[in-house]
Amino acid sequence: MSGIVVEGLRHLYRPKRGSPVLALEDVNLRVGDQEFIALLGPSGCGKSTLLYLMGGFLPVESGRITVDGAPVSGPGPDRGIVFQHFALFPWKTVLQNVLYGLERQPMAQAEREERARAFIKMVGLSGFENNYPSQLSGGMKQRAAIARTLAIDPKVLLMDEPFGALDAQTRHLMQTELLAIWRRTPKTVIFVTHDVQEAVYLAQRIVVMSARPGRIKEIVEVGLDKADPELTRSRAFADMSDHVWSLVRDEAIKAQAGVGL
Amino acid sequence: MNTLSSAFLRYSPLLILALAWEVAARSGLFSSSALPPISKIAAAWVDLARNGDLAGNTLASLWRTGAGLALAILIGAILGFAMAFWRGAETALSPVVELFYPLPKSALIPVTALWLGFGDGSKILLICMGCMLPVTMGAFNGALSADRTLLWSARSLGASRLRSMWDVVLPSAVPELLNGIRTALALSFVLLVSSELIVSREGLGYLIGFLGANGTYEGMFAVVLTVAFIGFLADRIYEAFVRRTLAWRE
Numbered sequence: 001m002s003g004i005v006v007e008g009l010r011h012l013y014r015p016k017r018g019s020p021v022l023a024l025e026d027v028n029l030r031v032g033d034q035e036f037i038a039l040l041g042p043s044g045c046g047k048s049t050l051l052y053l054m055g056g057f058l059p060v061e062s063g064r065i066t067v068d069g070a071p072v073s074g075p076g077p078d079r080g081i082v083f084q085h086f087a088l089f090p091w092k093t094v095l096q097n098v099l100y101g102l103e104r105q106p107m108a109q110a111e112r113e114e115r116a117r118a119f120i121k122m123v124g125l126s127g128f129e130n131n132y133p134s135q136l137s138g139g140m141k142q143r144a145a146i147a148r149t150l151a152i153d154p155k156v157l158l159m160d161e162p163f164g165a166l167d168a169q170t171r172h173l174m175q176t177e178l179l180a181i182w183r184r185t186p187k188t189v190i191f192v193t194h195d196v197q198e199a200v201y202l203a204q205r206i207v208v209m210s211a212r213p214g215r216i217k218e219i220v221e222v223g224l225d226k227a228d229p230e231l232t233r234s235r236a237f238a239d240m241s242d243h244v245w246s247l248v249r250d251e252a253i254k255a256q257a258g259v260g261l
Numbered sequence: 262m263n264t265l266s267s268a269f270l271r272y273s274p275l276l277i278l279a280l281a282w283e284v285a286a287r288s289g290l291f292s293s294s295a296l297p298p299i300s301k302i303a304a305a306w307v308d309l310a311r312n313g314d315l316a317g318n319t320l321a322s323l324w325r326t327g328a329g330l331a332l333a334i335l336i337g338a339i340l341g342f343a344m345a346f347w348r349g350a351e352t353a354l355s356p357v358v359e360l361f362y363p364l365p366k367s368a369l370i371p372v373t374a375l376w377l378g379f380g381d382g383s384k385i386l387l388i389c390m391g392c393m394l395p396v397t398m399g400a401f402n403g404a405l406s407a408d409r410t411l412l413w414s415a416r417s418l419g420a421s422r423l424r425s426m427w428d429v430v431l432p433s434a435v436p437e438l439l440n441g442i443r444t445a446l447a448l449s450f451v452l453l454v455s456s457e458l459i460v461s462r463e464g465l466g467y468l469i470g471f472l473g474a475n476g477t478y479e480g481m482f483a484v485v486l487t488v489a490f491i492g493f494l495a496d497r498i499y500e501a502f503v504r505r506t507l508a509w510r511e
Contacts (some may be wrong), residue, residue, distance in 0.1 A: 057413045075416035087410040091432045091509045100428075101418030134511040152418060 002068050004031040004054060004156065004188065009063035011049055022213035023049045027063070029207060029216065034186040038193055038203035040248060042255035046214025047192045048160055054190060055081050055158050067156065077101065080154030084161040086141040088133040094120060094144045095129040101152035119147040122181070139170035150181070156188045163198070175201055179226055196245045200224070201232060208247045211255045218247055297479045302486065305479035314468065315487065322457065322464040323491075325381055326449045329388025333445055337393040338438060341400025345434075346426065358394060366391030366448065367455050374460040384456050384464070391452045392445035399441020403434030436510070439503050446499055450492045465491075 006029040013023040023046040031037050039047040052058045054065055056074040065072045067079065075081075088097050095116055102112040120129055123143035133141050142162060149157065163171040175198060182189060193199050199206045203222055210217040220243070224236055231237055279299050285291065286298035297305075309315040343350040369387055377383035407430045415425035457466025465488050472481040 052413075055413070055417060057416070075413060077417065077419040079417060081413065081417045083410045083414070085410065087408065087414045089411060089414075089429070089432070091435075100415070100420075104419035132509040132511065134509060148414075148418070154417075 003033050003035070004029070004190075005064075005066045006030075006050075006054070007064050009050070009053065009060070009065065011046070011053060011058070011061065013049065024053075025213040025215055027214070027216055029219075031188060031190065034188055036182060036189045036191065036202060036204045038191045038199035038206045039209060040193060040196065040199045040206050040244070041209030041214070041217075042194060042211050042248070042252040044214075044255050045209040045211040045251065047194075047209050049214065050209075051081075051158050051160055051190060051192050054156075055079050057081075077104070077152050078154055079156040079158055080149035080152065081158040081160065082142070082145050082149050082162045084164045086133070086138075086145045086165075088141055088145055088148070090133050093130050093132055094125060094136070094147075097133070097144060098148045098151050101148060105152060116147075116151055119151040120144075122150075123147045123177075137170075138166050139174065142166065142174065146178075146181075150185070153185075154187065156190065159189065159191045161192050161194070164193070164195075171198075178202065183227070196241055196248060197232075200237060200241050200244055202226075206244055208244065208251075210251045217251065220244055220247070294476070294478045297482055301479045302482045305477070306483035306487070309468075309480055309483055315484070318463060318465050318468045318484075319487070319491070321381070322453055322466070325384040325464065326388060326453050328381075329385040329453075330392055330445060330449050332385065332389040333392035333449075334396050334442055336389070337396025337441070337445070338400045340393070341397040341438075341441075342404055342431075342434070344397070344401045345404035345430070358397060362394050362398075366452055370452075370456045370459055373456075379460050379462060383460065384453065387456050388449045388452050392449050395441040395444040395448065396438070397441070399438040399444075400434055403437030403441075404430050406437060407433035436507060439506065443496075443499060443503070446495060447492075450488070450495075454488060 006027055009024055009027040010022070011024040012020045014020045027050060039050060041047050049058065053060055054067075054072065056072045056076065056079070060072060088094075089100065092100065095113075098116040098120055099112055102116055105112075107115075117126075117129065120126060123146055125140060125143055125147065128136065128140065128144075133144065136144065142165075146162070163174050166174065179202060191199070191202055200222060206220040206222060208217045208220060209215065220240075222240060224231060224234075224240060228234065282296070283299045286293070286296045306315070340350070340354060344354050345351075366387075369390055373383040373387040373390070377386055411429045411433065412425050415429050416422070420428060453464070454466035454469070457464035458470045461467040465484055469481055469484045469488070472478075472484060
């Protein structure tokens, strides 16, 4: 079975202090090859936890997750990840960051350098190869992080609210570029967000999650033409956004109430 | 040139202080033994430098601090990282650290003298023991401060668990570790001079005590100022090293 399969997944979050919280319950999901999926829900719905479990960063305790039929047992270069706060190695330059994954792949050093520079160029960071992350803006940092992840050509791209820390203009630019990259080099993308418009704009299918415990509430087929430059101004886009928002709204209100408790 | 003149401006209050010192000492308000004029102190310094007392004792002191600090950094960092990586080490060591952290390290002067006598060994052991804990705490806290998303990134980029520790946790710990070493550096001078004052026949602290006891106060002041200058220089050099090492932080 190719793609990602999640079956009967349940996850307990154990905080250092206090009692365990049921973060995910009875999650079942199938993601096809090269599919773009958004995990959408209010904060606390376990969408990031689900992503971390797929990445192998957290242990699967109950239920199972397989990638191309093999159970996930830890992180690996077949599943690249991009975090909200970039997670670039601050003591490495942009080039050194992008080289980090390549250095663990069997290829000549010259080829690694060439590949790293090509990906840096692709994300528009040529000329910043020798800058440290602290010398870059938020958008540039995320470009560097995306280049680092794409450079090792993972089959699956896990994205944890990757544009959540960016200003609105940068976010919009990055969304457009991500779609362009995905069309050129198709990968399976799991994109975590709490932004309805972002999910509708990017994803083919939206997995709407409910909070406390995190469950899949509904899976929405978006079915919009992503290549249409006028997409975000179209009637269909607005209708789809309204529909998805109506699904999320109740959950957001519940989550808000939960915060007050 | 510009940095040179700005450095001069920055330290010009010292010049004013020296001038005021000279004037006060010559005014007759203080006895010349309590506050010898700077000019006489300078002359005594030249004498001490000429007859080799200063160089010999400085070398002895530098060797003791250098060796003691190097051991403290080596052992301290290993202990700190061991505590961060391995729960067993933390369980075993943290009560010891908690107990010894607030201990005034100068209380160990007679202890190390009892064990190793009046020579270099007791000073090196004292400085090593006294300066180790700030380094241990720096390494420990630094290693714990490593961001889990950095570790996860390294793992998903193909690094093994061990490799990601080496590549992520160690560099993450460097800023805190360097802070701890800076504390250790300052502490090492305190321990050096006080132990040499009390139980030594050599070293700058010994020289201060010896000259003071003989009533050669100009010489005593000359050595005190020399110690101050060496401490200042060591701190400046260390800070320049830290700034270079942490250039990525901006």
